[in-house]
Amino acid sequence: MAAQMQSDLGLYDYLPWPGRPKITWPGGKKLAVWIAPNIEFYEYDPPDNPTRTPWGRPNPDVLQYSHRDYGNRAGWQRMMAAMDRAGFRGSVSLNVALCDHHPEIIRACADRGWEFFSHGIYNTRYVYNMTIEQEREIIRDAFDTVRTHTGQELAGWLSPALSNNLWTMDILAEAGIQYTCDMFHDDQPMPVKVASGRLISMPYSLEMNDVIVYNSQKVTPRHYGEIIRRQFDQLYRESDESGMVMCIPLHPYLVGQPHRIDAFAEAIEYIAGHEGVWQATGREIAAAYHASGAYDAMTAAAAAHAQGER
Amino acid sequence: MPLPDSYLDYSARRYGMDHDRYDWSDMFARKPIRWPGGARIALSIVTHVQHFPLDMPAKPFKAPGALSMPYPDFRYFTNRDYGNRLGVFRVLRLLSDMGLRGSFAINGCIAARYPAVVRAVVDGGHEVVAHGLDMGKVHHSGLTEADEGAIIAEALRLLRDGSGQAVEGWLSPGRAQGFRTPELLARNGVRWCLDWANDDLPYRMRTAEGPLLAMPLAYETDDRVVANEYFHSEPEWVQQVKDRFDVLYRESAEYGGRVMSLPLHSWVSGMPYRVEYLREALGYMLAHDGVWTAPAGEIAAAFAGQE
Numbered sequence: 001m002a003a004q005m006q007s008d009l010g011l012y013d014y015l016p017w018p019g020r021p022k023i024t025w026p027g028g029k030k031l032a033v034w035i036a037p038n039i040e041f042y043e044y045d046p047p048d049n050p051t052r053t054p055w056g057r058p059n060p061d062v063l064q065y066s067h068r069d070y071g072n073r074a075g076w077q078r079m080m081a082a083m084d085r086a087g088f089r090g091s092v093s094l095n096v097a098l099c100d101h102h103p104e105i106i107r108a109c110a111d112r113g114w115e116f117f118s119h120g121i122y123n124t125r126y127v128y129n130m131t132i133e134q135e136r137e138i139i140r141d142a143f144d145t146v147r148t149h150t151g152q153e154l155a156g157w158l159s160p161a162l163s164n165n166l167w168t169m170d171i172l173a174e175a176g177i178q179y180t181c182d183m184f185h186d187d188q189p190m191p192v193k194v195a196s197g198r199l200i201s202m203p204y205s206l207e208m209n210d211v212i213v214y215n216s217q218k219v220t221p222r223h224y225g226e227i228i229r230r231q232f233d234q235l236y237r238e239s240d241e242s243g244m245v246m247c248i249p250l251h252p253y254l255v256g257q258p259h260r261i262d263a264f265a266e267a268i269e270y271i272a273g274h275e276g277v278w279q280a281t282g283r284e285i286a287a288a289y290h291a292s293g294a295y296d297a298m299t300a301a302a303a304a305h306a307q308g309e310r
Numbered sequence: 311m312p313l314p315d316s317y318l319d320y321s322a323r324r325y326g327m328d329h330d331r332y333d334w335s336d337m338f339a340r341k342p343i344r345w346p347g348g349a350r351i352a353l354s355i356v357t358h359v360q361h362f363p364l365d366m367p368a369k370p371f372k373a374p375g376a377l378s379m380p381y382p383d384f385r386y387f388t389n390r391d392y393g394n395r396l397g398v399f400r401v402l403r404l405l406s407d408m409g410l411r412g413s414f415a416i417n418g419c420i421a422a423r424y425p426a427v428v429r430a431v432v433d434g435g436h437e438v439v440a441h442g443l444d445m446g447k448v449h450h451s452g453l454t455e456a457d458e459g460a461i462i463a464e465a466l467r468l469l470r471d472g473s474g475q476a477v478e479g480w481l482s483p484g485r486a487q488g489f490r491t492p493e494l495l496a497r498n499g500v501r502w503c504l505d506w507a508n509d510d511l512p513y514r515m516r517t518a519e520g521p522l523l524a525m526p527l528a529y530e531t532d533d534r535v536v537a538n539e540y541f542h543s544e545p546e547w548v549q550q551v552k553d554r555f556d557v558l559y560r561e562s563a564e565y566g567g568r569v570m571s572l573p574l575h576s577w578v579s580g581m582p583y584r585v586e587y588l589r590e591a592l593g594y595m596l597a598h599d600g601v602w603t604a605p606a607g608e609i610a611a612a613f614a615g616q617e
Contacts, residue, residue, distance in 0.1 A: 044329045045489075047317055057371050058450050060329075063485040066508040067529055069327075073508050074337040078557075097323045102334060121320065129313045137318055214530075218540040221550060258510065258561075259531055259554035 011169055011192050012185065012201065013302035021297035023188060023243035025288055029278035030239040032285050033232070033271055036117075036181070036204065037079060037250045038093040038158075038211075039109070041101055042068045043124040051128035052163070068123075068253045072102055075256020080108065082265035086272040091282040093119040093158045093181070093249070096142045099149040110150050115281040117181070118142035120160025127163045135165060139175045155283040156202065158182060173197035179286045187235060187244045189289045191299050198295060202245070202282050207231075209249040214260075225263035232271050239276075245285060331492065332515045332524065342566020343511060345612055349602035350562035351555070352609045353595060354571040355405070355412030356481070356504065356527060357579075358441060358534075359398050359427060361419050362390045366446030373445045373484030375534060375575070390445075390577050394424050397580020402434050404589055408596070413606045415441035415481040415504070418465030421472030428472040437605030438472075439479040439504070440465050451488035459494045466498055479607050481505060481527070492517040502610040510558060510568050512613040523614065525569075525606050528554065532573040533584075544587040551591040559598060569609060570595065 025032050044065055046054045055061035083090060092109055094116050099106050109116070120127070120138060127135050143154050157172050158181040172180060173194035180192060181204035192199040206212050208231060213224050228248060235244045248268070255264050271277060280288075289295060322328035345352050362377055364387050375390065377383040398414075405412060414431045416438055421428050431438060442449065443465040449458055470477045478501040482491065485505040495503060496519035502512070503522055507529040515522040529535065531554050536547040551572065558568040572591070574580075579588045595601055604612075 041328075043322070044327070045322075049313065049317070050311060057486060058452055058488075060451065060487065060489060062487045062505055063507060063529070066506040069508040073335060074510055077336065077338040097320060100323050101326060101328065103325070104336060121323075125317070129311065130317075131312050134313065134315065134318060141318075218542075220540075220542055220546050221553065257530060257554070258557035259550040261557055262553060 009166065012183070012190055013193070013306060015190070015298065015302040015305055019301075020188075020242065021294065021301050022241070023289070023294050024292055025243045025278045027278070028276075030243060030276035031232075031236050032243060032245045032278045032280045032288075033088075033248075034245070034280050034282055034285060035083060035088050035090055035248045035250065035268070036093050036158075036282065037076075037090045037252060038119060039076065039098055039105060039252065040068065040071070040095045040119065040123045041098045043122050046122065046124035049126045049128050052126050052161070054124040071251060071253030071256055072098075072105060075252035075254075076105055078256040078258070078261045079250060079252045080112075082261060082268065084112070085265065086268040088268060088272065088279050089281055090114040091156065092116045094146070095119050095122050095160065096145040097121050099145050103149065106149055115156075115283050116146050116150055116152050116154070117156030117158065117282055118146065118154050119158045123161050126161055127159060127165055127168065130165065132165075132167055132171060135168065136171055136175070139171060139177075143175065155179060155286060156181060158204070169199060170195040173199040179282055181282070187246075188242075189245060189285065189294070191295055191302075198290070200286060200289060200295065202285065203247050204249055205247045208247060210254045211249075211251050214254045221260040221263045224260070225267040228264070228267035229270055236274060236277070330516060332513060335513065337509060337511060338565055340511070340566075343613060343616060345567040345602050345609075347602060348600065350567060350600035351559055351595070351598070351602065352567060352569045352612070353601055353603040354526070354569055354606045354609055355410065355574065355592075355603065356439065356571060356606060357398065357401050357412065357414045357574040357576055358481075359394065359414055359416040359420055359431075359576050360390060360441065360483075361394070361417045361423060361444045362387060363444055363446040370450055370452055371448065371484075371486070373448050373486070375538070376445060393575060393577030393580050394420065394427055397578075398427055398576035399430065400580045400582070400585050401574060401576060401588070402430055402436075404585055405436070406434060408589070408592060410592065410603045411435050411437070411605055412603070413437045413439045413479065415439040416469060417441050417445060417483070418443045418468040421468040425472055428469070432473050432475065437479070437607050438469050438475050438477050439481055439606065440469050440477055440500070441481045442483040445483050448484050448486045449482050449488055449491050450486055451490075453488055455490055455494065458488060458491065459497070462494050462498050466500070478502065479504065479525070479610070485527075492522050493519045496520045496522050502607065504606065512569070512610055514617070523610050525610055526571050527573055528571045533578040534573075534575045537578055544584055548587050548591045548594075552594050555595050562600075
């Protein structure tokens with residue numbers, strides 16, 4: 001594979017911010033805010049993938065395994081309570097095997113009208129080195145599992161542990177996935193160029209993601225609350241011109257820790273207290289994007305921009 | 311090189327956990343725990359007392375805090391050893407000032423190298439917890455059962471002989487275990503273990519050699535993690551400890567007793583400029599009604615008595 005690496009897969013066209021077609025959200029709302037809890041299952045004794053070994057220590061890495069398991073024993077309840085209080089439904093980035101392991105958590109999410117999108121089977125199984133047929137099989141598995149346990153048809157996808165292949169976007173669109181969360185290039189949904197179907201990139205934000213904030217950037221819990229407010233304030237102002245999307249990706253094993261939950265809870269209550277905030281799910285944002293004609297308008301604008309640059 | 315199709319087999323995809331060490335359980339749906347005296351919070355102060363050998367191996371991984379400079383690493387060998395000469399005594403003095411008893415997780419070799427440390431811990435009314443043999447001897451699945459069993463037995467022998475205590479609690483160096491570590495611990499008379507970071511309450515684990523209780527030990531408010539992995543300041547550490555306590559304390563009104571664990575290191579919190587921050591964190595918690603400070607073994611016993 002290394003011999004055929006490309007400098008850019010050309011999955012989306014360049015479209016600068018100034019002069020874009022205007023996005024209007026349903027009911028005249030300004031800013032769409034969606035929260036995406038990654039409800040994950042990391043395996044105790046996963047197989048190795050040649051590209052990535054799941055754990056830093058030999059299996060079983062009980063410290064890291066148990067740290068993640070905290071989310072499914074304790075953290076998810078705190079996170080859910082905070083979201084309930086602020087009136088946010090989740091769009092769950094789901095390792096679908098969790099339907100089998102912890103149906104109680106799935107039921108609590110489903111009872112609240114939360115959306116489920118797929119985050120692969122387990123967060124310790126990567127699509128690196130899969131054949132296209134193997135990757136199609138995990139997409140089928142994800143559709144079937146989520147349908148069986150929740151009655152929902154998958155609309156969104158975040159690749160397990162953000163692992164991808166060159167063809168991943170094509171086969172997601174082919175299977176009927178409407179939005180991908182794997183791209184961080186924009187604050188508005190944008191068309192993704194795929195072989196068939198209509199796929200959009202949904203703003204998901206690496207930098208609002210608690211796993212980046214806490215495990216990579218190592219910020220304090222109260223500063224995370226401040227980051228969320230700042231991101232919101234800026235996008236909220238800018239949405240006077242055209243609707244933007246703000247996403248807060250979460251992991252209950254991190255944000256659901258006792259020393260972190262209140263700073264997060266206060267930040268989302270702050271957001272919910274503003275007029276014109278659309279507390280949406282990923283599926284709802286994708287549907288509104290298409291219904292408003294934004295997909296076609298953005299596609300045409302990008303083509304016109306490319307033409308003008310020639 | 312394509313993956314074998316077996317990569318898409320999920321043999322442990324079933325209800326509950328993907329192993330049989332313990333059952334899944336929703337912490338907010340359990341029978342409420344009552345601590346002695348009607349306390350809302352059991353405060354478990356666990357101070358690591360550690361020896362990092364100059365020749366500690368890098369494979370298969372180093373425990374956190376390991377020496378990291380080229381051999382011979384005087385820098386970190388002596389910095390860590392500071393904890394055994396002054397730091398641990400500074401923490402002991404503070405706990406004594408405040409009338410608190412806690413747990414000291416001590417590498418077994420400390421009992422042989424520095425018996426004065428173990429004596430001071432015991433004389434202070436504290437509990438000795440076995441913290442493996444030394445920080446270079448990490449537990450992992452690549453060890454033979456005989457080799458790992460010998461490390462465990464030696465660590466326990468040194469600490470039991472040195473302290474005169476039963477020493478039934480365990481904390482692995484780096485909180486690392488192999489697949490059979492819980493069996494080997496249970497076989498050697500260990501009743502509870504602080505390695506797993508998945509709960510704010512004790513819970514029951516299974517081993518082929520009998521039961522083992524998992525005791526909570528906070529991972530991300532550990533003084534070493536906050537100072538040396540996150541690079542947060544001491545006031546920021548104190549704030550996080552307070553925030554953690556506040557949430558657990560609030561929850562205890564509705565869901566029953568919680569454990570507030572405070573992992574410390576003699577070579578971190580025992581530094582002159584840090585120890586008064588520790589006093590501030592402890593003072594904040596103790597200013598609340600219903601805080602029961604006890605060694606982890608006593609908290610384990612109080613929990614087990616209610617099952």
